[in-house]
Amino acid sequence: MAAVAKRRSASSRNEPRSVSCISCSRTHTVPGIAQSTLCPGCGTSIVLRDFDIQRPCSLPIETRGNVVVGRAGSANSVQLSCHNLDVEGGKIAGKIRCSGDFNFEGNSHVTGGITCRHLHVQLNSDLRSIHPIVAASVYAEGTIAADIQCSGTIVIGPKGLLRGDVLARSVQITPGGSLEGSTQIVNPSHLPKGSKPTLPPALLAERGEEVPNEELAVALPPEPKKGSSIAPLPSSSDSAKQESSP
Ligand SMILES: [Zn+2]
Numbered sequence: 001m002a003a004v005a006k007r008r009s010a011s012s013r014n015e016p017r018s019v020s021c022i023s024c025s026r027t028h029t030v031p032g033i034a035q036s037t038l039c040p041g042c043g044t045s046i047v048l049r050d051f052d053i054q055r056p057c058s059l060p061i062e063t064r065g066n067v068v069v070g071r072a073g074s075a076n077s078v079q080l081s082c083h084n085l086d087v088e089g090g091k092i093a094g095k096i097r098c099s100g101d102f103n104f105e106g107n108s109h110v111t112g113g114i115t116c117r118h119l120h121v122q123l124n125s126d127l128r129s130i131h132p133i134v135a136a137s138v139y140a141e142g143t144i145a146a147d148i149q150c151s152g153t154i155v156i157g158p159k160g161l162l163r164g165d166v167l168a169r170s171v172q173i174t175p176g177g178s179l180e181g182s183t184q185i186v187n188p189s190h191l192p193k194g195s196k197p198t199l200p201p202a203l204l205a206e207r208g209e210e211v212p213n214e215e216l217a218v219a220l221p222p223e224p225k226k227g228s229s230i231a232p233l234p235s236s237s238d239s240a241k242q243e244s245s246p
Helices: 010-014 201-206 213-219
Strands: 017-020 027-030 036-038 045-047 051-053 067-069 079-082 085-088 095-098 102-105 107-110 114-121 126-129 133-140 143-145 148-156 161-163 166-173 178-180 183-185
Touching: 114 126, 114 143, 133 143, 148 161, 166 178
Parallel strands: 051 067, 067 085, 079 095, 085 102, 095 114, 102 114, 107 126, 114 133, 126 143, 133 148, 143 161, 148 166, 161 178, 166 183
Antiparallel strands: 017 027, 036 045
């Protein structure tokens, strides 16, 4: 595991960037070249380094920089918190928390939940999650086996398969793609508090929306129910299908 500044272009290194606090989700702006910062809200020290994981790594990673997991790499840490996460064929397993986008290529079973802005599961890839995936938008070119809470649109590509119960603002299934599970189409703003799909706190902040403390708790996926490998959505009504295999 090594820090890689090279993945950020020279121009992007010079551009100020917005950072959401790992502890309180407050956002503030830092110079693009910064390698660490202090949250002006709660004083938490935030690492901004990028990480390039090209071999097995079992240490937790907590940064607001970007993380790449290469083909020979794996991140089996309890928690992987970062801005953008790019899995290029390597394995991931723990808890994934991205304040940015999550691009996934490979075959992994995530046990600690996934929260991100945009999730892209590449063609011929297979991403499984015991806990619901919480994202602002999802593109399934490959297979996703998980329940999904999406505040925006889920797009299933022509070879995509989504196996799980879905709560989203809209779902687009390209001819050839398939969805195996229940679908609930919701407009988050028309729903009472507590039943809307929860955006990652970082995204709420990015959109200029208030991030209440309880929202942080809600954003964490619930514990999976015994006997079900995929936890049901907290607000979904009884659905026929809860027994997808991992
Ligand atoms: Zn903070």
